[in-house]
Amino acid sequence: MSFEPSTNSNSSSDKSDRKLPDRSKGDDLQISRTDMNMLIMNYLVTEGFKEAALKFQQEAGLQEPALCSSLDERIMIREAVQNGRIPDAIAMVNALHPELLDNDRYLYFHLQQLQLLELIRGGRAEEALSFASAALAEAGAADRTALTELERSLALLAFPDPHASPFADLLLPSHSQKIASELNAAILKMENQEYTNPKLCSLLRMILWSQNELDKHNIKYPKMTDLANATIEQPKL
Amino acid sequence: MQQLTVFMDIESSRSYMDELYSHDGARVVEALVTLKNTVIGSNRQKGSVIQQGIVPRLLQLMADETLDPNIRLEATITVGSLAKGTAENVAALVEQGTATVLVELLKTVPVESKLAEAVLCALRSVFLHPPAPVAALPADMRLLTRLTQIAREASPTARACVVRILSIWCGSPLEQEALCASGACAAVAAMLHNGRGSPPPARALPALDLLAAMCFENASVSQVAMNTRHNDRAIPELLTYLVSRDKPLPVAMGAARCLTYIHRADALTADDSRVVFGALPCLARLCTKEMPEEIRATAAETLAYLAEVDTSLQRLAAISNHLMSSLADIVNCNSAAAKQGAFKCFASLGANDEDIRKRIIETHGLMVHIVNGMNNPEPAVRLAAVRCLHSLSRSVQQLRTTFQDHAVWRPLMQLLSDSPETELLTVGSSTLCNLLLEFSPAKEPMLDQGAVEMLCNLTKRPEAALRLNGIWALMNMAFQAEQKVKQRILSCLGTEQMFRLLSDADTRVIMKTLGLLRNLLSTRQHIDAIMSEYSSQVMQAVIVVLEGSYPAEVKEQALCILGNLGDGEKAKDLIMANEDVLRKLVDYLAHPESKLQEAALFVAGNLVWRGEAGAAARQARLASLGVLRALQLLRARRDPHLHDKVKTALAQFNEFT
Numbered sequence: 001m002s003f004e005p006s007t008n009s010n011s012s013s014d015k016s017d018r019k020l021p022d023r024s025k026g027d028d029l030q031i032s033r034t035d036m037n038m039l040i041m042n043y044l045v046t047e048g049f050k051e052a053a054l055k056f057q058q059e060a061g062l063q064e065p066a067l068c069s070s071l072d073e074r075i076m077i078r079e080a081v082q083n084g085r086i087p088d089a090i091a092m093v094n095a096l097h098p099e100l101l102d103n104d105r106y107l108y109f110h111l112q113q114l115q116l117l118e119l120i121r122g123g124r125a126e127e128a129l130s131f132a133s134a135a136l137a138e139a140g141a142a143d144r145t146a147l148t149e150l151e152r153s154l155a156l157l158a159f160p161d162p163h164a165s166p167f168a169d170l171l172l173p174s175h176s177q178k179i180a181s182e183l184n185a186a187i188l189k190m191e192n193q194e195y196t197n198p199k200l201c202s203l204l205r206m207i208l209w210s211q212n213e214l215d216k217h218n219i220k221y222p223k224m225t226d227l228a229n230a231t232i233e234q235p236k237l
Numbered sequence: 238m239q240q241l242t243v244f245m246d247i248e249s250s251r252s253y254m255d256e257l258y259s260h261d262g263a264r265v266v267e268a269l270v271t272l273k274n275t276v277i278g279s280n281r282q283k284g285s286v287i288q289q290g291i292v293p294r295l296l297q298l299m300a301d302e303t304l305d306p307n308i309r310l311e312a313t314i315t316v317g318s319l320a321k322g323t324a325e326n327v328a329a330l331v332e333q334g335t336a337t338v339l340v341e342l343l344k345t346v347p348v349e350s351k352l353a354e355a356v357l358c359a360l361r362s363v364f365l366h367p368p369a370p371v372a373a374l375p376a377d378m379r380l381l382t383r384l385t386q387i388a389r390e391a392s393p394t395a396r397a398c399v400v401r402i403l404s405i406w407c408g409s410p411l412e413q414e415a416l417c418a419s420g421a422c423a424a425v426a427a428m429l430h431n432g433r434g435s436p437p438p439a440r441a442l443p444a445l446d447l448l449a450a451m452c453f454e455n456a457s458v459s460q461v462a463m464n465t466r467h468n469d470r471a472i473p474e475l476l477t478y479l480v481s482r483d484k485p486l487p488v489a490m491g492a493a494r495c496l497t498y499i500h501r502a503d504a505l506t507a508d509d510s511r512v513v514f515g516a517l518p519c520l521a522r523l524c525t526k527e528m529p530e531e532i533r534a535t536a537a538e539t540l541a542y543l544a545e546v547d548t549s550l551q552r553l554a555a556i557s558n559h560l561m562s563s564l565a566d567i568v569n570c571n572s573a574a575a576k577q578g579a580f581k582c583f584a585s586l587g588a589n590d591e592d593i594r595k596r597i598i599e600t601h602g603l604m605v606h607i608v609n610g611m612n613n614p615e616p617a618v619r620l621a622a623v624r625c626l627h628s629l630s631r632s633v634q635q636l637r638t639t640f641q642d643h644a645v646w647r648p649l650m651q652l653l654s655d656s657p658e659t660e661l662l663t664v665g666s667s668t669l670c671n672l673l674l675e676f677s678p679a680k681e682p683m684l685d686q687g688a689v690e691m692l693c694n695l696t697k698r699p700e701a702a703l704r705l706n707g708i709w710a711l712m713n714m715a716f717q718a719e720q721k722v723k724q725r726i727l728s729c730l731g732t733e734q735m736f737r738l739l740s741d742a743d744t745r746v747i748m749k750t751l752g753l754l755r756n757l758l759s760t761r762q763h764i765d766a767i768m769s770e771y772s773s774q775v776m777q778a779v780i781v782v783l784e785g786s787y788p789a790e791v792k793e794q795a796l797c798i799l800g801n802l803g804d805g806e807k808a809k810d811l812i813m814a815n816e817d818v819l820r821k822l823v824d825y826l827a828h829p830e831s832k833l834q835e836a837a838l839f840v841a842g843n844l845v846w847r848g849e850a851g852a853a854a855r856q857a858r859l860a861s862l863g864v865l866r867a868l869q870l871l872r873a874r875r876d877p878h879l880h881d882k883v884k885t886a887l888a889q890f891n892e893f894t
Contacts, residue, residue: 087274094273095270098277098314098318099317099318099321099358101278102277102278102318102321103321105278108278112278138279138280138281
């Protein structure tokens, strides 16, 4: 990933427009390596990738990262969520912040939903149904969004091969990753951390938003068309 | 199945419940952790646990100092989770003494322990459910000092919890003073301070709520808050910093409310920059369309309180940040809180200034909304709408135009005859007083709707404010009214009630009752017509007042009634026939209080007026009683104020001078 500014060759702008900043050109903005490293470190620490953070610190020759107190716990909780050990994860969250899952019932529902999905993945349909009626029905009755999500999850049971169903996305690792990040952010917020999301995420959102605004007003500018590779396309003249 | 245990229904797993009573500490801890993980996140499980009667055991485990700290901690955390259930769950907990046990624990547990934090979390959750068990927390100085120490020194969670508890607990001057004495202001200042940055909302919000609760209508506490500093910054400075645009909206709102309360408690003047450039613009900004509805509602209501009495703040607010348009837009919001806030704010803005009132009505077509507001199913909205109407009804011009166009008296009369709450009745009847002023065209239709009967009933209320409004409105109604209206008032009120009002504990009620009599006895025909029926009662009323120990302004009113009577043809004779009254008249002509002299002079002048039948006889009688001499003495004093009137009266006596 690099924010290498594109070398710009198109300097054929109109003279009368001179005083305005030239939107068709990329800025000569150099992002310092230190800033880049800090952004990456911030991402690793907030998302709870401790080993990667320590490795990165060594390789980039940075100072010891300011790891928050709960980093170890957060890593264990993330692992538990992503490996489908949901009761373990819940017990750990309750030990770390007993009020968290009582305050955020929707998040609690999401964890229980993961537990349900684990049962479905394991082909334990009857257990899945009894678990859904014993534990998840309460949240479904209280919250319409939760109900829809619960219905989607249970619909998986209707297919001989859930992985080939229209709701297969729920069984993908990306789904449990999403919930794990949600939980991670909630823990950080509980600890009054300033940023619960990595700054890198906010920056990407900011780029998407700004480009969208610029497009709305039909303004020509160097557009980042591929976020993963940071490809910047020059406007057609 | 192993991994399912956490989600097991309580009923199907009695075994670990039994372990709660085990003698093996490790097994108890294990059972508590399982129980905790079961109840967290599920109201159904909480309800089930409470129903099975486990709470007393949990309270016991919590309070037993001989037990393993872990047992006590896990038990407390479990109780804390139960307190995050439904209102019924919390009510059941309180009933079983949870709040009291928690407060007792606070007296002994080490301030910075995990247990203290869990206890505070649990107590905070209990307190957040109205009605909070405030009685469980006594105003005991040692305990309060301990709590404010926690608010200054403990973990962020413990600090936020203790301050939240106190902010709910603080509801009367007693608690305000106790908290202030135990150092709560310093704790608040510490929580609002955060080096160069701003404090996180989770810390600032409870602190701002506590400060507001402490300063509300309390001059001495507000003064202490003014002078409390943390790291060289006083509370007003910390608040002014928090009202700025870059702060989270609820924080800015809370800070502006604190400044408002401190101002209204007279610790900050209305022209103080922290009010004028801090609280006021912030509140006006929070009323704008871009803000979330609940923030707008609170901001409008707070602004109403800020500008309620001070005219300069009203004028300033009226031109701040398009406030009028913002408020007109808030009135359209759906929530009762928003409508109420906007009406109250309009009421405050228009309280004193005729121009603002005009702008409120003309630019935003508010009257339709007020009329709708008076029909709102929510009592608080109806009350706020009537408050707004009351404020606008101070405008003579509006009474004649907009009020008439929208027939506002109709919903108002409807509200008042629907046996409303005392507060609504008070504001509503004050509005009625204004609507009934002589020039108000609403008078006629209101009479048809039974206004007289309603007002007469008001004069019988135990609340002095309502009696006053009732008799005041009757007085306004009688002013230059037709004779049939006057007759109706007299027969409906009844002379007995009139005498009761003349001995009212509230002087203002007596004044208005005499004022009513004066208005009833105004033109010559009316005087004679009314006196033909009520002469003895009226004379008795006047004598009662003249002989009783009333303040001068009350006696003045009574003399004015006599003066009015002196203008009636037959009524004159009534006075002349009453020697007591005539002797009183002589006394008052020589009274040291000049306004009483003037009133007495007015009576004498009417009685001796030449060119009316029997004038000579009256003059002779009055001269023999000493009136003439009293007048001559007055003339000798050459009081510039009375001189002309004395001369005119004496001129009538020319046969005797």
